[in-house]
Amino acid sequence: xxxxxxEDMSSIDFDDIQGIVSxxxxxxxxxxxxxxxxxxxxxxxxxxxxxxxxVTPAATRPEREALNVALTLRGMAxxxxxxxxxxxxxxxxxSGMVTEHKSRTLGDHGASxxxxxxxxxxxxxxxxxxxxxxxxxSDTLDTAIAREKEKAESASIxxxxxxxxxxxxxxxxxFGFRDGISQPFIQELKPNLVHxxxxxxxxxxxxxxxxxxxxxxxxxxxxxADSKDILSPAAxxxxxxxxxxxxxxxxxxxxxxxxxxxxxxxxxxxxTQAHGMDRIQLxxxxxxxxxxxxxxxxxxxxxxxxAGLQNEFAYHDADADGLKCPFGAHIRRTNPRDSLxxxxxxDRSIESSNRHRILRRGRSYGPPLAEAMDLSIDSMPKDDSxxxxxxxxxxxxxxxxxxxxxxxxxxxxxxxxxxxxxTDPITGDRHAQSRDTTDFTIPAEPVRMCIHNLPDFVTxxxxxxxxxxxxxxxEYLASL
Ligand code: N7H
Numbered sequence: 001x002x003x004x005x006x007e008d009m010s011s012i013d014f015d016d017i018q019g020i021v022s023x024x025x026x027x028x029x030x031x032x033x034x035x036x037x038x039x040x041x042x043x044x045x046x047x048x049x050x051x052x053x054x055v056t057p058a059a060t061r062p063e064r065e066a067l068n069v070a071l072t073l074r075g076m077a078x079x080x081x082x083x084x085x086x087x088x089x090x091x092x093x094x095s096g097m098v099t100e101h102k103s104r105t106l107g108d109h110g111a112s113x114x115x116x117x118x119x120x121x122x123x124x125x126x127x128x129x130x131x132x133x134x135x136x137x138s139d140t141l142d143t144a145i146a147r148e149k150e151k152a153e154s155a156s157i158x159x160x161x162x163x164x165x166x167x168x169x170x171x172x173x174x175f176g177f178r179d180g181i182s183q184p185f186i187q188e189l190k191p192n193l194v195h196x197x198x199x200x201x202x203x204x205x206x207x208x209x210x211x212x213x214x215x216x217x218x219x220x221x222x223x224x225a226d227s228k229d230i231l232s233p234a235a236x237x238x239x240x241x242x243x244x245x246x247x248x249x250x251x252x253x254x255x256x257x258x259x260x261x262x263x264x265x266x267x268x269x270x271x272t273q274a275h276g277m278d279r280i281q282l283x284x285x286x287x288x289x290x291x292x293x294x295x296x297x298x299x300x301x302x303x304x305x306x307a308g309l310q311n312e313f314a315y316h317d318a319d320a321d322g323l324k325c326p327f328g329a330h331i332r333r334t335n336p337r338d339s340l341x342x343x344x345x346x347d348r349s350i351e352s353s354n355r356h357r358i359l360r361r362g363r364s365y366g367p368p369l370a371e372a373m374d375l376s377i378d379s380m381p382k383d384d385s386x387x388x389x390x391x392x393x394x395x396x397x398x399x400x401x402x403x404x405x406x407x408x409x410x411x412x413x414x415x416x417x418x419x420x421x422x423t424d425p426i427t428g429d430r431h432a433q434s435r436d437t438t439d440f441t442i443p444a445e446p447v448r449m450c451i452h453n454l455p456d457f458v459t460x461x462x463x464x465x466x467x468x469x470x471x472x473x474x475e476y477l478a479s480l
Contacts, residue, residue: 039156075128107429165363178293207245
């Protein structure tokens with residue numbers, strides 16, 4: 001596609017797009033996610049009519065508090081969105097996260113099976129909406145939670161679950177590694193910066209051209225069903241109104257992390273299986289970055305905090321044999337950059353990887369284990385029986401080609417990039433395959449090392465797909 005002009009970019013209505021698309025609200029460290037079920041549809045519409053005026057748009061950077069809202073297919077149906085429009089949503093969204101096929105695709109087996117989930121599973125009540133609250137302090141957050149609970153309850157909306165996300169020191173996740181470094185570069189969100197491989201807005205925000213120069217399939221509305229003229233005409237069909245314009249699909253998965261098990265395994269495997277490596281070196285090989293965030297391809301021998309935020313690197317020229325960053329490392333699997341066919345090491349390879357990017361917006365939950373937050377101290381994180389993990393969240397325009405592809409074809413693929421029988425060492429599914437997938441191979445000279453018997457370090461406790469409508473689409477739903 002031709003390069004975008006400033007005119008193209010200024011036509012984007014950032015007042016209509018919800019704020020979580022343009023920022024992760026890093027300045028608002030406290031967060032609470034409310035999972036809701038509607039009662040009476042009329043009262044739910046009134047609730048939404050009031051709420052939509054308070055939704056934080058992408059155009060503003062909130063200083064104290066932010067609120068965004070997403071809906072399930074069921075939630076939109078119960079608000080009155082017509083069957084024809086509901087059928088316009090992609091099949092991967094309509095079928096949801098919990099079917100036999102999806103469990104295979106996403107690797108939700110064993111302790112991660114949906115039957116055991118606390119929310120979003122087949123044995124828990126169906127969800128209609130998700131309210132995302134962010135605040136600068138816990139006091140601001142408490143006030144916001146109390147306010148939203150009251151508004152929901154007085155509209156006969158049941159609060160099924162609440163998920164609290166709290167920041168960890170130094171931008172880390174619970175295992176002790178810096179997170180939130182690498183994101184797809186979207187020119188429209190960073191008009192003043194230049195990047196060699198910008199990714200089309202339409203890969204994340206519907207109603208805009210995607211990486212193929214097309215408009216991703218989405219729900220449209222016949223003009224007769226929009227008598228108040230709230231929605232804009234669809235870009236490719238003036239005879240239809242675009243319900244999904246400026247919206248996105250939101251994936252939420254509660255992923256419990258067994259931090260002490262992780263470090264116990266890594267310490268013992270470093271001693272008995274990865275001779276010559278210490279526990280931090282082995283863990284970094286599994287992640288693909290050091291605890292500071294420094295990428296292994298940039299600093300292969302030891303951590304280098306000065307490269308902690310480094311994200312301008314590729315794999316093929318620097319590390320075609322995986323001697324620095326193993327092929328199976330978490331970040332090399334979830335974004336292989338220029339590693340894969342066609343033509344590794346070229347722009348074509350990067351462009352091909354870039355068709356499978358996700359915009360991550362997750363938050364950690366539960367208190368940190370102190371020893372994991374400062375791995376330079378030589379004491380081991382010990383089990384304190386308190387649950388902790390990641391409220392993994394990502395946005396994308398095409399669930400199948402983006403989130404589900406990363407999870408299935410890269411993370412959980414035993415044959416990824418020449419591997420034989422292993423999955424992602426951090427998040428991989430080790431239960432579904434007909435063969436054992438508990439290995440992790442580390443290319444090395446003179447012979448590669450193979451770490452065996454990786455246990456699960458992460459367990460799924462709940463999950464669902466949501467649609468994050470534009471603010472205008474929220475108004476439309478409230479008007480039905
Ligand atoms: Fe991952 N971790 O601590 O090891 N992740 N991740 N992730 N992840 C990344 O580069 C982690 C999960 C991606 O562009 C970093 O920002 C943990 C899922 C992608 O180079 C760290 C969990 C999926 C990237 C972790 C988890 C992804 C990425 C390095 C679960 C997708 C960017 C920091 C508990 C399905 C790759 C950074 C790139 C980076 C960890 C989950 C995807 C430290 C603990 C489920 C695309």
